[in-house]
Amino acid sequence: MSEKRDLGLAVKRGFLGRCPNCGKGKLFRKFLKIADECPVCHEALRHHRADDAPAYLVILIVGHIIVPLALLVEKLYQPPHWLAFSIWLPLTLIMALALLQPMKGIVVGWQWAQRMHGFDPNHEDEIELMKDAR
Numbered sequence: 001m002s003e004k005r006d007l008g009l010a011v012k013r014g015f016l017g018r019c020p021n022c023g024k025g026k027l028f029r030k031f032l033k034i035a036d037e038c039p040v041c042h043e044a045l046r047h048h049r050a051d052d053a054p055a056y057l058v059i060l061i062v063g064h065i066i067v068p069l070a071l072l073v074e075k076l077y078q079p080p081h082w083l084a085f086s087i088w089l090p091l092t093l094i095m096a097l098a099l100l101q102p103m104k105g106i107v108v109g110w111q112w113a114q115r116m117h118g119f120d121p122n123h124e125d126e127i128e129l130m131k132d133a134r
Helices: 007-015 053-077 081-113 124-133
Strands: none
Touching: 007 081, 053 081
């Protein structure tokens, strides 16, 4: 049986863009590209399957912040449409871009901590990959 991995710590490290294993190496090699392995501890990170989950989380979070604020401002101040668009569209874009990488880091950290996909060295796919590499 494999040792248990700390989910909270892995998610925190992912949020900060760090390797979920050691917390020192960079998780990302580009804005949204995960490194194949940690440059410090050499933990394989290529197994992640974040797919669309980070984008859905960002939409959920940003939507729950922007929509109530926009409705409140509209109800209280009734700003002209050009002013509302010039405030809410850039704010939405900035918030979405700011949260996208941390959300992807959280998903990768969660997958690593739960030993999902190939993050479990005893997983059948990983065993097959190791056999093919020989």
